[in-house]
Amino acid sequence: xETDQTQHYSASVREALSRACxxxxxxxxxxxxxxxxxxxxxxxAAQQALLVRNSSLAGRLQVCRRxxxxxxECRIGDxxxxxxxxxxxxxxxxxxxxxxxxxxxxxxRTEAWACLANALRLQGDFLGAEQAWIQVQTSFKYASGDxxxxxxxxxxxxxxxxxxxxxxxxxxxxQRAQQLYEAIGEHHLAGRTLLSQGHWAHxxxxxxxxISAAYEGGKRIDCAVDxxxxxxxxxxxVIYLGEAGQxxxxxxxxxxxxxxxxxLPYGQAYARRLRxxxxxxxxxxxxxxxxxxxxxxxxxxxxxxxxxxxAALASLDLAAVYAELGQSLSVAELAREMYPVFAxxxxxxxxxxxxxxFGQAAGEHTLTATAIRSTVATxxxxxxx
Numbered sequence: 032x033e034t035d036q037t038q039h040y041s042a043s044v045r046e047a048l049s050r051a052c053x054x055x056x057x058x059x060x061x062x063x064x065x066x067x068x069x070x071x072x073x074x075x076a077a078q079q080a081l082l083v084r085n086s087s088l089a090g091r092l093q094v095c096r097r098x099x100x101x102x103x104e105c106r107i108g109d110x111x112x113x114x115x116x117x118x119x120x121x122x123x124x125x126x127x128x129x130x131x132x133x134x135x136x137x138x139x140r141t142e143a144w145a146c147l148a149n150a151l152r153l154q155g156d157f158l159g160a161e162q163a164w165i166q167v168q169t170s171f172k173y174a175s176g177d178x179x180x181x182x183x184x185x186x187x188x189x190x191x192x193x194x195x196x197x198x199x200x201x202x203x204x205x206q207r208a209q210q211l212y213e214a215i216g217e218h219h220l221a222g223r224t225l226l227s228q229g230h231w232a233h234x235x236x237x238x239x240x241x242i243s244a245a246y247e248g249g250k251r252i253d254c255a256v257d258x259x260x261x262x263x264x265x266x267x268x269v270i271y272l273g274e275a276g277q278x279x280x281x282x283x284x285x286x287x288x289x290x291x292x293x294x295l296p297y298g299q300a301y302a303r304r305l306r307x308x309x310x311x312x313x314x315x316x317x318x319x320x321x322x323x324x325x326x327x328x329x330x331x332x333x334x335x336x337x338x339x340x341x342a343a344l345a346s347l348d349l350a351a352v353y354a355e356l357g358q359s360l361s362v363a364e365l366a367r368e369m370y371p372v373f374a375x376x377x378x379x380x381x382x383x384x385x386x387x388x389f390g391q392a393a394g395e396h397t398l399t400a401t402a403i404r405s406t407v408a409t410x411x412x413x414x415x416x
Contacts, residue, residue, distance in 0.1 A: 059090035068097050071119045072112075079119050083126045095123040095139045099146045108297040110153050117143070117150040134175035141170040142180060145187050152191055155379050160191060178215050182208045186224055193231035201231050222251025226264055233271055234412050241271045259295050262288065266301075269308055278315035285309055303329055307345060314352050322352045339372050340379075343386055344410060346372075350393070351403040359396040362403075366393035382410050 059067065067090070071079050083091075098120035105113040124143035127136040148163035167184065174180065185208035193201030205228040212221035225248030233241035249264030265288055272281035285305055292301035310325030326349040333342035346369045353361040366389065372378070373386035389406055392398050 059093055064090065064093060064097055067094050068101060068116075068119075071098070071123070072101075072115055076118055076122065079122045083122055091123055091127055092135065092139055095120050095127065095143055098123060099142055102146050102150060104296075106153070108300055110150070114147075114150040114154060117147040121147050133173070137170050137174040138177060138180055141167055141174050141184070144170060145184055148191065149187050152194055157195065164188065164191065178211055179217070179220070182211045182217070182220060182224070185211065186227055190227060190231070193234065198231060198235040202228060205231070218251045219253040219256055222248040222253075222264070223257075223260055224248070225251065226260070226267060229267060229271070233267075233274075238271055238275045242268065242275060245271060258291075262291060262295060262301065266304065266308075269312075273308070273312050273315060278312045282309065282312045282316070285312065303332060307348075311348055314348070314355070319352055319356055323349065323356075326352065334372070339375055340382070342372055343369065343378060343382070344407060347386075347389065347403055347407045347410070350389075350398070351400045351407065354398055354400040354403055359393075359398070362398060363393045363396060366390040385410060 071082065071094070074082060098116050102113045102116035102120065105116065120143040124136075124140040127139060144163050144166040148160045148167060151157075151159040151163060171181075171184065185204050189201040189204030189208065191201075192198075192204060205224050209221045209224040209228070212218070212224060225244045229241045229244030229248060232238075232244060245264055245267045249261065249268070252261045252264055254261040265284060269281045269285045269288070272278075272284070285308060289302075289305055292298050292305060295301055306325055307329045310322045310329060313319075313325060314322035326345055330342055330345040330349055333339075333345055346365055350362045350365050353359075353365065366373075369386075370390055373383060373390055375383070378386065385406060389398070389403070392402075
């Protein structure tokens with residue numbers, strides 16, 4: 032997806048695009064923009080298309096961009112709404128058609144389709160994501176060549192390829208995105224790309240690269256611009272250090288993060304992630320009773336909130352601790368309690384089959400803590416990110 036335009040894209044051209052966007056005939060005030068987006072989000076896809084076709088829908092380009100923003104804001108806390116907003120953005124983008132701003136329209140279409148591809152990927156719909164990505168490539172051919180958009184596309188495609196276990200392709204795409212951002216002075220975005228590269232290096236089993244990328248990426252992140260991203264860099268380091276055999280160092284860093292997460296959007300979700308990781312680190316340090324209390328609390332919260340995949344993983348983490356304590360009956364009881372979750376449609380088929388095999392083995396009292404943790408590691412690599 033590389034073009035000569037994007038390789039050496041000057042700041043003056045980007046500024047010209049910003050001025051062109053600002054001079055569009057209709058600019059909605061914040062309240063009108065909010066109401067318009069909410070109206071679309073309250074409709075299903077067919078109703079959205081009908082509304083867009085049969086009304087002027089003032090400020091369409093602005094509405095499209097705001098819907099993409101809403102989708103991205105919902106990525107952590109509400110992935111259903113993310114998909115809904117991404118679908119609405121595509122509906123609006125497809126209806127755009129002002130020849131005077133043709134490049135800007137293709138930018139908007141490209142970004143909307145990329146947002147939808149990412150939302151579908153997170154839902155586990157890889158076929159849908161791939162089909163959406165074809166639309167991304169088609170629209171980008173006629174886009175302005177904005178390097179920020181290009182870098183974002185490289186990141187998202189890198190994530191998609193890595194999710195498809197095409198790790199080398201993903202790594203190269205992340206590296207290209209990082210180089211592009213560094214070349215135009217966007218060090219913060221380069222840091223974001225390094226965090227993505229670290230995550231997928233972790234999934235590929237390269238802990239050294241994961242730790243290095245998270246550390247280097249964190250140094251580039253501007254906390255004033257995106258405190259959540261800085262938090263993620265440090266939290267990722269907690270995960271990677273724990274798995275690299277440094278649980279004590281990981282736990283010390285985690286405890287520094289605890290007061291911070293409550294100041295962030297979706298702070299409760301991050302706090303739960305920290306408690307979950309703390310339980311796993313306590314188990315690694317032999318603090319088994321503390322680990323049981325922490326993991327059981329997290330598991331129950333996840334079940335309450337219908338986070339089925341995560342509830343399954345937390346249950347396995349807890350089962351590993353029970354196995355280490357020699358409580359095979361507790362492992363079997365946990366497996367029986369979780370059976371409806373393991374068999375549910377909320378968990379991908381391959382993962383569900385693995386979980387059901389775990390349940391069978393638990394009933395036969397043949398599981399060890401090592402075997403359970405191996406199962407957890409496999410399932411975490413299958414989890415959408």
